[in-house]
Amino acid sequence: MSAYLTTRRTMLRGLGVAMALPWLESLQVWGQEAGTTAVKGEAPVRFAALFSGNGFHRDHWWAKGAGKSMELGPVLKPLTEFRERLLFIRGLYNEEALKGNIHSSQTGNILSGAPLESGGGIRSGISIDQLLAKHYGQTTKVPSLVLGCEKSNPSVHKNYSMLYSSHISWSSPTTPTPLEVYPALAFDRLFRQDASKSDQSVLDAVLSDAKDLRRGISRSDKQKLDEYLNSVREVEQRIERAGQRGELQGWRPALDKPNIPRPADGIPQDIADHMRLMCDILVLAFQTDSTRLCTLKLNNDHSSLRFPNLGVDYMIHHLLSHQESEDWLKVNQFFLEQVAYVARKLDAIQEGSRTALDNSIIMYCSSMLTGSHDATKLPVVILGRGGGKLETGRVLDYLDKPNRKMCSLYLSLMDKYGLHLDQFGDSNERLAEI
Template identity: 30%
Template sequence: MFITRNHLSRRTVLQGLGVTLGLPFLDAMVPAQTPLRLTAAAPKSRFIAIEMVHGAAGSTAIGRSMNYWSPAQEGRDFAFTKSLQPLEPLREYITVVSNTELHNAMSLVPDEDGPMADHARSSAVFLTAAHPRRTAGGDIHAGPSIDQIYAKVVGRDTRLPSMQLCIEDNAIAGECGYGYSCTYTHTISWASPTTPLPMERSPRRVFNSMFVPDAPNGQRTGSNTASLLDSLPDAIRSMKRRLGVRDRTTLSDYLDHIRAIEKRIQEVERRNAITPKTQTNEPLSVPDSFNDHVDLMFDLQLLALTCDLTRVITFKMGVDRSQRIFPESGVTTPFHTLSHHRESPERIEEFARLNQYHVGKATQFIDNLRRTKDGDGNLLDHSLVLYGSPMGDSHVHEHRFLPLFLAGKANGALQGNRHVVCPADTPMANVLLTVMRKLGVDTHQIGDSTGEIAL
């Protein structure tokens, strides 16, 4: 196979009854004696955006003085801070960006003032840097978001142009405070200024969209213990006969990963069927535990990127006014209550510990990208992950000193191991513009951007 330069297409799939299973990167996808960059298996840049809502302890005056989020040292080899400490083993892939603001998330005219207005606007501005129109009706206006700008460039090459995921209620109808539509609150992804994209929180529906596209929406396929792999034994055996030893191991590990995730989803559904959830509209496959839910959603994202099902993902890890408690963090105060810390040093420090926990969950995913082979490197070499919040000091609903970091090398466009300190009040839109250009999109402007930053 290799001598004749015959090879597997990167788009090769295994098909069974109602199942379409993409493959991970395999050595057999590269013709012999051909540079990888000249093949269909040449690494492509992925973009993943993660929003953790309602600011960070390090954005407060006390938090900045204590360096809870932003490092004290600019440039390379900075000391990782309390909130960012989980990322330290991945230093060579991390770029921390400080001193940005989202002006368009603020009240621009007196009619927009009000305690709930910042909640309503924040998420809509996170990836668009556009000021949302104040309306509770259908004439919403924000976007487009950078994930969808990128999806228009690379989405035609994958089965799913993009994926939009979340953890908490993804309703996008009605009013969510001070005359603003809930649409603004419950999505960070906008295909156009008037087209928000709903976000999915059900692991089952995400799994089915990836591998069983014709399954009834949100429903299980087969019995509670059946696997989609049960319909693929012949295709799997046939494929393995065509592969070398290393590729067979890679494929087996990939199939084991799929089955492990499938079993976890089935177990959640089994438990919830025995003990019905208190919210009748909650999908059966959503775990009660944030920890379990977020791990499942990150693992599904890893699968989608591994088999090149999509190259664009947005993930909203919460909603501003959530009173969820995160027991694994060691913090017992409800989220929204703690984020309104009343300038108490003790509560701000406690909030920093909660920020560290959330960063840690994203770090596990980022590290798994690093551990996953892709072309001539790994998925983190070929990805750009943006993590942050559209708020800074959540107690006063301020949109300055935003907590933000980037992870990955974006196919060499980013160096990593850097803390970039922007001039005071630099638009976060400049980061979004820079990200697009690092991903190869020649975009003139994003929101209120004024130029690139030096990443």
């Protein structure tokens, strides 16, 4: 046993703050207690579902081959470095989503496969992330983290509530899980015990505890702790700066300038900053084991976001999705860059013999293949090896197979977490090869 092995301690504490720690070899976390002869616990397996609306460029979402030789279509080029650790899945569909054939009816059940109530009512089904949270979420400070980069839309479109287009996570059939679009509040939820004490830096609050901890850990853990604390400080500083720029996203306001004072902690006005902050918060949440379950909705289906950072400011995302243009491809790649960013950050976090990416299942999907509402073969990519339980570096094509339901994929993924169900959504069988 290492001479540096200390008693179980996974939190740094300060006034009004409790900040979870990353995996450190000197600390007995995730399974082993002092005085036992058990093998040191492995890092937990996390699950994240990332979503973007309105599909992708018809001609450029594809992959073929395997491993290092896998070829990726232009939309997926940002994931090139992860070819050996991804699954490209083609041909899955959500049967209930085909009934409405419109954005809301294809998104509100993307993670559940449940039938949706029409006529402006609200009824879907519990989503895979929340089902996992009910079974395993109580082991962490935050049972599940539900993040977004575009606010919910409460209107009705073609007989379906637009809340379906705005929420992929559902804690009950009638309750979309509350969506956090404010980076500062998401950050506070992870690290603050009393959100009212928000005038003090999280790091400043726990600095004394961190100094005490450094005296009892190994040299490599000291370096890892310093890197982690620096990353927290960087996110704090970026949140503080967020919203100070004047480059507006999405819909156009009636005023050129605000007629009320700017809130201290708001939504970043640059969509690239907003997405990166939410990606960083997801990574921090997993890195600190504050939660093991997260959904990140990068935008709504039927989205109103614009992308001045890409020079694509002349049309909202939803309308752009109906044009198979170079600008549409550029926006597609921008979303995939966020997925690659999350994967890269997780892969830089060493957890024993694996990285945090190896210990995660990161699923990225949309509720349609193209902007023409084609939900017969959904775009799905999975990154990470699920703690060694997923064989990656493959292209799986289910288009001509009898079982090609999204809920069959979810049953297979839940098996990796030890949750074995006879049925989920519209499926009672697993997906072959997962």
